Amino acid sequence: MKDMADSYVTADGRTIGPVVMEMKNITLRFGGVEAIKDISFDIREGEIRAIIGPNGAGKSSMLNVISGFYVPQEGEVWYKGARRPAMKPFEVAQQGIARTFQNIALFEGMSVLDNVMTGRLTHMKTGLFAQSLWKGKAEAEEIANREVAEKIIDFLEIQAIRKTPVARLPYGLKKRVELARALAAEPSILLLDEPMAGMNVEENADMSRFILDVNDEFGTTIALIEHDMGVVMDLSDRVVVMDYGKKIGDGTPSEVRNNQAVIDAYLGVAHD
Amino acid sequence: MNEQLAFTIEVFANGLMAGVLYALVALGFVLIYKASGIFNYAQGVMALFAAMTLVGIQNGQVPFAHLINAIFGTDVHKFGWSVHSFVAIVLTVFVMIALAWAVQRFVFRHLVGQEPIILFMATIGLAYFLEGVADLMWGSELKALNVCSSDGTCLPQGMNMWLEGTTYEALGYGFFIDNLDIVASIVAVILVVGLVMFAQYTKQGRAMRAVADDHQAALSVGVSLNFIWILVWSLAGFVALVAGIMWGAKSGVQFSLSLIALKALPVLMLGGFTSIPGAIVGGLIIGVGEKLFEFLIGAPFLGGATENWFAYMLALLFLVFRPQGLFGEKIIERV
Amino acid sequence: MFYREAGDFSSTYAEDQQTFPIKFDRYRYYLVLFIAIVVVPFVINDYWVNSLLLPFLIYAIAAIGLNILVGYCGQVSLGTGGFMAVGAYTCYKFMTGVDIWWGGELLFRLPEFNIFFSVIMGGVMTAVVGVLFGLPSLRIKGFYLAVATLAAQFFLVWMFNRISWFYNYSASGQINAPERDIMGVLLTGPSVQPWAAYLFCLFFTITCAVIARNMTRGASGRKWMAIRDMDIAAEIIGVNPLKAKLTAFAVSSFFIGISGALFFSVYLGAVEVGEVFGIQKSFLVLFMIIIGGLGSIFGSFAGAAFLVLLPVALKVVGVDWLGWPTDIVAHLQLVIVGGLIIIFLIAEPHGIAQLWRVAKEKLRLWPFPH
Numbered sequence: 008m009k010d011m012a013d014s015y016v017t018a019d020g021r022t023i024g025p026v027v028m029e030m031k032n033i034t035l036r037f038g039g040v041e042a043i044k045d046i047s048f049d050i051r052e053g054e055i056r057a058i059i060g061p062n063g064a065g066k067s068s069m070l071n072v073i074s075g076f077y078v079p080q081e082g083e084v085w086y087k088g089a090r091r092p093a094m095k096p097f098e099v100a101q102q103g104i105a106r107t108f109q110n111i112a113l114f115e116g117m118s119v120l121d122n123v124m125t126g127r128l129t130h131m132k133t134g135l136f137a138q139s140l141w142k143g144k145a146e147a148e149e150i151a152n153r154e155v156a157e158k159i160i161d162f163l164e165i166q167a168i169r170k171t172p173v174a175r176l177p178y179g180l181k182k183r184v185e186l187a188r189a190l191a192a193e194p195s196i197l198l199l200d201e202p203m204a205g206m207n208v209e210e211n212a213d214m215s216r217f218i219l220d221v222n223d224e225f226g227t228t229i230a231l232i233e234h235d236m237g238v239v240m241d242l243s244d245r246v247v248v249m250d251y252g253k254k255i256g257d258g259t260p261s262e263v264r265n266n267q268a269v270i271d272a273y274l275g276v277a278h279d
Numbered sequence: 280m281n282e283q284l285a286f287t288i289e290v291f292a293n294g295l296m297a298g299v300l301y302a303l304v305a306l307g308f309v310l311i312y313k314a315s316g317i318f319n320y321a322q323g324v325m326a327l328f329a330a331m332t333l334v335g336i337q338n339g340q341v342p343f344a345h346l347i348n349a350i351f352g353t354d355v356h357k358f359g360w361s362v363h364s365f366v367a368i369v370l371t372v373f374v375m376i377a378l379a380w381a382v383q384r385f386v387f388r389h390l391v392g393q394e395p396i397i398l399f400m401a402t403i404g405l406a407y408f409l410e411g412v413a414d415l416m417w418g419s420e421l422k423a424l425n426v427c428s429s430d431g432t433c434l435p436q437g438m439n440m441w442l443e444g445t446t447y448e449a450l451g452y453g454f455f456i457d458n459l460d461i462v463a464s465i466v467a468v469i470l471v472v473g474l475v476m477f478a479q480y481t482k483q484g485r486a487m488r489a490v491a492d493d494h495q496a497a498l499s500v501g502v503s504l505n506f507i508w509i510l511v512w513s514l515a516g517f518v519a520l521v522a523g524i525m526w527g528a529k530s531g532v533q534f535s536l537s538l539i540a541l542k543a544l545p546v547l548m549l550g551g552f553t554s555i556p557g558a559i560v561g562g563l564i565i566g567v568g569e570k571l572f573e574f575l576i577g578a579p580f581l582g583g584a585t586e587n588w589f590a591y592m593l594a595l596l597f598l599v600f601r602p603q604g605l606f607g608e609k610i611i612e613r614v
Numbered sequence: 615m616f617y618r619e620a621g622d623f624s625s626t627y628a629e630d631q632q633t634f635p636i637k638f639d640r641y642r643y644y645l646v647l648f649i650a651i652v653v654v655p656f657v658i659n660d661y662w663v664n665s666l667l668l669p670f671l672i673y674a675i676a677a678i679g680l681n682i683l684v685g686y687c688g689q690v691s692l693g694t695g696g697f698m699a700v701g702a703y704t705c706y707k708f709m710t711g712v713d714i715w716w717g718g719e720l721l722f723r724l725p726e727f728n729i730f731f732s733v734i735m736g737g738v739m740t741a742v743v744g745v746l747f748g749l750p751s752l753r754i755k756g757f758y759l760a761v762a763t764l765a766a767q768f769f770l771v772w773m774f775n776r777i778s779w780f781y782n783y784s785a786s787g788q789i790n791a792p793e794r795d796i797m798g799v800l801l802t803g804p805s806v807q808p809w810a811a812y813l814f815c816l817f818f819t820i821t822c823a824v825i826a827r828n829m830t831r832g833a834s835g836r837k838w839m840a841i842r843d844m845d846i847a848a849e850i851i852g853v854n855p856l857k858a859k860l861t862a863f864a865v866s867s868f869f870i871g872i873s874g875a876l877f878f879s880v881y882l883g884a885v886e887v888g889e890v891f892g893i894q895k896s897f898l899v900l901f902m903i904i905i906g907g908l909g910s911i912f913g914s915f916a917g918a919a920f921l922v923l924l925p926v927a928l929k930v931v932g933v934d935w936l937g938w939p940t941d942i943v944a945h946l947q948l949v950i951v952g953g954l955i956i957i958f959l960i961a962e963p964h965g966i967a968q969l970w971r972v973a974k975e976k977l978r979l980w981p982f983p984h
Contacts, residue, residue: 095849095854096849097851097852097855117843121836125851128837128852131832149631150626150631345941349939395756403901404951404952404959407948407949408956409952410952419945588768591761591762594762594765602753602755
């Protein structure tokens with residue numbers, strides 16, 4: 008068992024750092040229903056951590072706890088070595104945590120470029136007065152952030168549709184735009200909620216490639232919820248398995264694959 | 280009995296009466312909102328239109344007389360007959376049903392699926408349109424409304440002297456309560472009970488509730504959306520007619536009748552937009568609250584006329600603590 | 615064919631982001647500005663100014679303000695009339711010297727400020743009031759919020775009616791704009807030259823439009839639109855909903871306050887709050903932005919123009935040409951305005967701005983069909 012404070016280097020040459028986020032004994036209740044029951048796990052810097060489990064296991068709820076959208080009744084979230092106090096979702100975002108959503112949550116009244124630029128909002132600080140003048144500080148900041156956004160747009164190969172209103176895009180492209188918006192924030196931790204849902208084989212391959220590239224080029228820590236076992240096994244460094252709100256497995260993909268409890272609860276046949 | 284206390288109780292009772300009328304108007308809104316998600320700002324103007332039509336039919340006025348005279352240079356005003364109250368009411372109901380059909384066919388059929396604010400704006404447009412039509416049809420001057428039966432007994436006016444006498448003897452203080460208010464309250468209670476029973480126990484009522492819940496699902500079990508919508512608008516029209524008669528008999532039929540819509544809004548905010556019991560409870564709370572506030576605080580300390588805004592402030596405060604109103608459905612937002 | 619875009623490329627982000635990236639549009643805009651600033655003041659007369667241009671310019675400011683709140687940020691407000699009243703009364707008090715009392719004694723009196731400063735203060739005060747009445751928007755959403763803003767509307771009108779300090783204890787309850795000038799040019803009062811009033815309002819309209827455009831194309835605009843489109847997602851990606859909504863209320867109310875101040879001091883000259891700033895005004899401005907197009911500065915102008923022109927056109931046709939009595943024409947106005955609103959909402963819910971966009975698309979190809 009590797010010491011949680013150490014870094015190590017994986018077989019394919021990526022450096023995985025020490026623990027950056029830790030969930031300690033999280034319990035989350037909605038009225039009488041316990042969505043998450045006393046779950047603890049950690050995420051290391053620079054790794055790709057998968058969260059898997061049958062539907063209704065509480066995976067999205069866990070992501071919402073990390074985002075700050077749900078406040079757990081019990082337990083603590085530790086971020087970069089310190090206990091994270093109760094904070095609003097937008098403060099969590101400002102700390103460097105970005106995410107995508109299970110049912111796409113793009114801003115349908117805006118274009119692709121504008122949506123990606125909203126990802127930059129945590130970095131845009133000019134005051135209202137400067138904005139009303141535009142020339143000078145506000146324009147300079149806008150152009151600087153536009154450059155970052157355009158890099159992300161190039162990276163995800165969506166240049167051709169940058170002025171299209173997102174409402175007009177097909178599902179696969181919408182997912183890519185949402186990923187672009189999350190990446191534009193230059194996050195330390197990226198949370199992906201079922202990024203492969205509804206994708207065909209080709210889109211799946213593209214998305215997997217993007218996720219790996221993001222982790223490789225930018226060193227972003229990634230936590231993803233996914234049902235596609237092929238993706239989970241190929242992409243992730245470590246896996247957490249949830250079922251009915253409880254954690255039933257935690258380890259590398261091969262460890263988890265051979266865990267009898269996990270097999271019983273969930274796995275069945277992997278996609279090849 | 281202590282005079283201040285007696286005054287307060289009298290104000291309270293008057294507030295309850297006013298509240299029942301508010302509830303009645305609010306009901307018209309709830310019906311339409313439940314079935315189609317439309318907040319019908321035109322409900323007040325519908326009440327005005329209904330009342331004006333009733334008076335017009337009763338007095339044998341020629342519809343659009345003023346306009347016809349202007350275009351053709353004629354000088355017609357009345358047919359010369361007068362129609363019995365009950366017949367006039369039945370005819371007006373038919374007119375309201377026709378109106379409901381027309382509104383459904385020409386306006387809301389084309390706006391299915393639009394955002395709520397667009398639908399609301401459409402009803403404001405409808406309110407202006409209907410007001411203009413009502414003025415053109417029957418003339419915009421103040422009219423007296425009196426609903427009478429064949430033997431000459433009409434809606435009672437003036438204070439109820441029996442009540443005044445009895446309470447004076449029993450409690451040492453005579454309560455002044457308007458006869459018309461008492462009749463209005465009784466009628467309103469009957470109507471509310473009738474509507475609630477209709478919604479709960481009849482086949483059409485059940486279909487209405489199904490449509491209010493989920494259009495698609497209702498369609499899939501064979502409910503005709505158009506029929507339900509026309510039904511609902513007709514019911515609302517009928518409620519508008521009753522409200523129009525009650526308010527019109529009290530203070531005459533004129534433009535200000537259409538402002539009832541604005542009074543119903545805080546009632547709905549309190550009670551929740553989708554709840555029939557909410558409209559009733561909300562109406563009573565607003566009616567009592569308004570009158571008591573004016574009596575205890577408004578008139579002595581704030582210069583009076585607080586009834587214009589108190590209901591809104593009360594509902595606003597309430598909403599801050601309970602955004603969906605007393606009985607409304609809690610809006611759960613998931614991501 | 616007329617609308618040429620070919621060869622019109624942007625090579626910097628600054629060029630891409632400008633308000634009119636297509637040359638044709640840009641030159642047309644400069645032409646309109648030229649006519650408005652240089653040509654019009656020499657050719658206008660009293661009638662045009664007072665019944666068409668002044669109300670158009672002033673309502674355009676209010677429409678832009680309300681559009682920021684409703685069209686860009688998605689917070690429905692029915693309190694526009696009341697906020698315009700705040701602007702008007704603030705302007706009045708500053709023009710006549712704000713008197714501070716304590717315990718029945720006059721403590722001191724601020725000097726009478728010039729009209730320019732008073733109008734600006736009208737905007738500032740309204741911004742403060744707007745933020746106050748915008749606080750409920752943090753808990754109440756959508757339709758309920760619209761109704762909650764009615765509380766602001768009715769309360770404000772009541773307040774300006776009841777508290778006689780606001781109208782300087784005058785017996786009539788009316789406020790009258792005193793004669794004021796800038797550098798010798800009269801701007802208020804009965805002897806104002808039409809071109810002076812026009813240019814004064816034009817200045818404010820252009821400035822407000824430019825400021826609004828700058829704010830909506832930058833970070834603020836995106837924050838507002840994010841809140842409008844999906845406020846939960848907006849919060850999760852880092853938008854502070856409290857700040858964003860209150861900023862929208864503040865900026866929107868600032869513009870609406872300026873509009874109210876100008877409406878009172880330059881256009882009407884005298885105001886009785888219940889008649890002028892009642893709920894009908896709130897609906898009127900809301901109609902302007904819906905018919906004009908939500909979320910569009912151009913739409914605000916288009917809607918204001920439409921709803922200022924329409925009653926005038928109807929009156930000209932009905933009374934002057936057809937000779938009908940004025941009350942019938944007034945009733946017909948209601949019928950036609952109401953009907954047009956419904957027709958507009960059915961045919962083009964995104965307003966004139968959308969019609970314009972579609973027309974431009976067609977103009978790109980004309981005379982070819984596709």
